[in-house]
Amino acid sequence: xxxxxxxxxxxxxxxxxxxxxxxxxxxxxxxxxxxxxxxxxxxxxxxxxxxxxxxxxxxxxxxxxxxxxxxxxxxxxxxxxxxxxxxxxxxxxxxxxxxxxxxxxxxxxxxxxxxxxxxxxxxxxxxxxxxxxxxxxxxxxxxxxxxxxxxxxxxxxxxxxxxxxxxxxxxxxxxxxxxxxxxxxxxxxxxxxxxxxxxxxxxxxxxxxxxxxxxxxxxxxxxxx
Amino acid sequence: xxxxxxxxxxxxxxxxxxxxxxxxxxxxxxxxxxxxxxxxxxxxxxxxxxxxxxxxxxxxxxxxxxxxxxxxxxxxxxxxxxxxxxxxxxxxxxxxxxxxxxxxxxxxxxxxxxxxxxxxxxxxxxxxxxxxxxxxxxxxxxxxxxxxxxxxxxxxxxxxxxxxxxxxxxxxxxxxxxxxxxxxxxxxxxxxxxxxxxxxxxxxxxxxxxxxxxxxxxxxxxxxxxxxxxxxxxxxxxxxxxxxxxxxxxxxxxxxxxxxxxxxxxxxxxxxxxxxxxxxxxxxxxxxxxxxxxxxxxxxxxxxxxxxxxxxxxxxxxxxxxxxxxxxxxxxxxxxxxxxxxxxxxxxxxxxxxxxxxxxxxxxxxxxxxxxxxxxxxxxxxxxxxxxxxxxxxxxxxxxxxxxxxxxxxxxxxxxxxxxxxxxxxxxxxxxxxxxxxxxxxxxxxxxxxxxxxxxxxxxxxxxxxxxxxxxxxxxxxxxxxxxxxxxxxxxxxxxxxxxxxxxxxxxxxxxxxxxxxxxxxxxxxxxxxxxxxxxxxxxxxxxxxxxxxxxxxxxxxxxxxxxxxxxxxxxxxxxxxxxxxxxxxxxxxx
Numbered sequence: 095x096x097x098x099x100x101x102x103x104x105x106x107x108x109x110x111x112x113x114x115x116x117x118x119x120x121x122x123x124x125x126x127x128x129x130x131x132x133x134x135x136x137x138x139x140x141x142x143x144x145x146x147x148x149x150x151x152x153x154x155x156x157x158x159x160x161x162x163x164x165x166x167x168x169x170x171x172x173x174x175x176x177x178x179x180x181x182x183x184x185x186x187x188x189x190x191x192x193x194x195x196x197x198x199x200x201x202x203x204x205x206x207x208x209x210x211x212x213x214x215x216x217x218x219x220x221x222x223x224x225x226x227x228x229x230x231x232x233x234x235x236x237x238x239x240x241x242x243x244x245x246x247x248x249x250x251x252x253x254x255x256x257x258x259x260x261x262x263x264x265x266x267x268x269x270x271x272x273x274x275x276x277x278x279x280x281x282x283x284x285x286x287x288x289x290x291x292x293x294x295x296x297x298x299x300x301x302x303x304x305x306x307x308x309x310x311x312x313x314x315x316x317x318x319x
Numbered sequence: 320x321x322x323x324x325x326x327x328x329x330x331x332x333x334x335x336x337x338x339x340x341x342x343x344x345x346x347x348x349x350x351x352x353x354x355x356x357x358x359x360x361x362x363x364x365x366x367x368x369x370x371x372x373x374x375x376x377x378x379x380x381x382x383x384x385x386x387x388x389x390x391x392x393x394x395x396x397x398x399x400x401x402x403x404x405x406x407x408x409x410x411x412x413x414x415x416x417x418x419x420x421x422x423x424x425x426x427x428x429x430x431x432x433x434x435x436x437x438x439x440x441x442x443x444x445x446x447x448x449x450x451x452x453x454x455x456x457x458x459x460x461x462x463x464x465x466x467x468x469x470x471x472x473x474x475x476x477x478x479x480x481x482x483x484x485x486x487x488x489x490x491x492x493x494x495x496x497x498x499x500x501x502x503x504x505x506x507x508x509x510x511x512x513x514x515x516x517x518x519x520x521x522x523x524x525x526x527x528x529x530x531x532x533x534x535x536x537x538x539x540x541x542x543x544x545x546x547x548x549x550x551x552x553x554x555x556x557x558x559x560x561x562x563x564x565x566x567x568x569x570x571x572x573x574x575x576x577x578x579x580x581x582x583x584x585x586x587x588x589x590x591x592x593x594x595x596x597x598x599x600x601x602x603x604x605x606x607x608x609x610x611x612x613x614x615x616x617x618x619x620x621x622x623x624x625x626x627x628x629x630x631x632x633x634x635x636x637x638x639x640x641x642x643x644x645x646x647x648x649x650x651x652x653x654x655x656x657x658x659x660x661x662x663x664x665x666x667x668x669x670x671x672x673x674x675x676x677x678x679x680x681x682x683x684x685x686x687x688x689x690x691x692x693x694x695x696x697x698x699x700x701x702x703x704x705x706x707x708x709x710x711x712x713x714x715x716x717x718x719x720x721x722x723x724x725x726x727x728x729x730x731x732x733x734x735x736x737x738x739x740x741x742x743x744x745x746x747x748x749x750x751x752x753x754x755x756x757x758x759x760x761x762x763x764x765x766x767x768x769x770x771x772x773x774x775x776x777x778x779x780x781x782x783x784x785x786x787x788x789x790x791x792x793x794x795x796x797x798x799x800x801x802x803x804x805x806x807x808x809x810x811x812x813x814x815x816x817x818x819x820x821x822x823x824x825x826x827x828x829x830x831x832x833x834x835x836x837x838x839x840x841x842x843x844x845x846x847x848x849x850x851x852x853x854x855x856x857x858x859x860x861x862x863x864x865x866x867x868x869x870x871x872x873x874x875x876x877x878x879x880x881x882x883x884x885x886x887x888x889x890x891x892x893x894x895x896x897x898x899x900x901x902x903x904x905x906x907x908x909x910x
Contacts, residue, residue, distance in 0.1 A: 125429045125509040132504050136497055140539035147579060156574030235555035
């Protein structure tokens with residue numbers, strides 16, 4: 095907290111403020127970034143609550159862990175592959191972000207395209223895991239562990255799909271040859287969102303493939319046992 | 320100093336036709352009016368539902384169609400509409416949209432397109448909700464808390480379609496509220512004009528800002544519970560559903576936790592109380608200060624109290640669940656936090672009273688509503704101290720004492736602020752004043768009426784009259800006199816309900832025929848009254864944004880003839896005013 099922020103008397107000169115009100119009008123790029131960060135706060139709240147519900151429900155007697163030897167997550171190889179794809183997507187977009195800052199159009203468009211393609215590949219991989227679940231008879235209502243697996247991966251996937259809509263819109267502007275300097279803020283936003291969803295996925299991945307003992311420990315820590 | 324924006328003007332979508340100006344509009348003021356009219360309309364539906372319920376309670380059997388199922392459906396829809404679709408939407412979507420950009424000196428919200436989508440999603444959620452009146456089985460009758468397992472188990476009205484539409488409607492509403500909330504928060508953080516520091520913002524903006532943050536963080540809890548309940552209902556999962564034998568049959572569910580739903584629901588539900596209350600606190604602070612011609616007492620304390628209440632509101636939720644069964648230490652913890660939240664709240668009440676003390680109180684209609692709010696909120700808050708204590712809550716739980724408490728504190732009190740604020744800001748919205756006589760009539764009937772309705776309910780609750788019962792005949796522990804009191808309450812409730820027509824007529828009539836108000840009829844210092852046009856035009860501020868030099872509460876400044884100093888007046892201009900007034904006094908022109 096700085097001094098002028100706390101002042102409402104006349105001694106505070108016009109303009110002294112927390113986030114320095116724009117000297118040259120509203121900074122759209124900065125406002126969009128703040129808006130995105132606020133939105134990510136909402137998504138964090140959403141998933142935190144989902145995960146708390148997950149932990150609480152996992153302590154009931156009928157929970158059948160998906161990591162048991164004959165269950166679909168006994169080997170998480172496919173999920174590791176998907177995670178790798180999502181990491182690649184994040185790296186590509188970061189590359190695009192840095193290239194866009196430098197003004198390098200080729201690097202920016204290539205990185206941007208790859209970021210979306212890897213995200214689509216990730217979603218394909220997730221669907222394949224779902225299909226595997228169905229083939230093995232692990233339907234959504236068979237057991238709460240399955241229900242949560244579908245629910246959490248599904249909601250995460252929907253968020254990524256929403257990101258892909260934004261990605262498609264920015265991509266269309268790339269194709270219309272909009273100058274890179276105007277696209278750069280949007281590339282930044284996509285990169286931030288991709289990194290966030292990667293981080294979120296890693297948390298989900300870690301939790302979904304953990305053992306019941308871990309859930310028990312977390313539940314005890316949260317006072318849910 | 321010239322202060323002209325460059326980047327901003329290009330993205331300010333200038334409306335081109337009637338359609339984009341008034342319907343598919345991105346202007347925050349139009350969206351605010353759309354939000355408000357929709358909220359008031361759906362609120363009238365909920366008002367009629369409460370009238371129907373009161374008829375059944377006061378005069379059992381007087382309505383032929385009112386059976387137990389219909390009663391529960393009316394009760395559920397009344398509660399849900401009033402809390403979410405009326406109050407939340409009106410305070411954030413209505414007042415937030417209209418006042419934030421004007422009060423912080425912005426041309427519009429930061430994301431006008433998202434703002435427009437927010438309204439259309441809200442309208443969609445209302446239509447989905449209302450459509451449940453017309454589906455087979457009718458709307459859900461699960462109570463506004465929608466507790467499983469009964470809310471999705473056969474025997475409760477509306478388990479086929481009604482509950483699904485309710486949950487879908489809530490999910491859509493949450494999307495709308497999130498889009499709106501992102502706008503309100505980002506606009507406050509990023510689009511304030513020059514000189515508008517956070518600690519110069521009017522308390523209205525502070526209240527709405529904090530409530531938006533609460534909404535952004537708390538509504539996900541409702542979203543999570545709605546989605547998981549939809550899974551239980553439609554896909555046969557068992558998130559919340561335990562093993563149940565219904566109508567002699569074992570259902571497919573097993574192992575789910577209804578208590579988990581209650582935790583999620585109230586983790587949303589309690590902040591929701593403050594999502595409604597904080598904007599009311601903010602708006603009423605501005606009404607009191609303006610109409611008492613005195614700066615708000617303890618401005619910074621008021622801001623910190625708003626923030627403290629917002630933070631604390633996330634750690635009190637389980638006081639709604641004392642009778643659901645929980646670890647006794649949890650009960651102790653939540654009782655303690657509940658009582659702690661009374662400290663910043665009481666601080667606000669003291670500051671309102673101290674603002675009035677030695678003020679130049681103008682008993683205008685907005686002021687009457689503001690004063691009524693203080694006493695009503697005090698009464699509702701004090702019964703909250705009873706219910707916040709586990710040991711007192713347990714016997715009072717699910718009685719009319721609770722009904723009286725929450726109607727006083729988050730029904731009547733916020734709605735009084737809504738009325739006061741509409742009377743206060745209507746001249747800015749339309750350029751015309753609401754009719755004063757009708758306003759005073761509306762005030763006295765509403766204010767005295769609500770006390771006649773809810774005061775006796777405390778007594779009924781202490782008698783042990785349970786809430787949510789469809790009929791009270793043949794219960795030995797409820798004396799006959801309770802029935803007479805119920806009839807009295809019903810008569811008053813219907814009177815108050817009908818009296819709202821006065822208000823609606825006043826709104827419609829004054830919008831076209833009311834007395835022209837001029838730019839600043841109340842002599843208010845805050846920024847929204849300093850717009851170049853009244854009502855403000857698209858873009859709000861003409862060629863240049865205003866520059867702010869002071870807080871919003873410079874009323875009755877010593878040495879200045881005019882009893883308010885607008886936020887746009889600089890220190891030099893103030894000095895000039897002071898000298899001019901001093902010279903005038905010496906010359907004997909003024910006393």
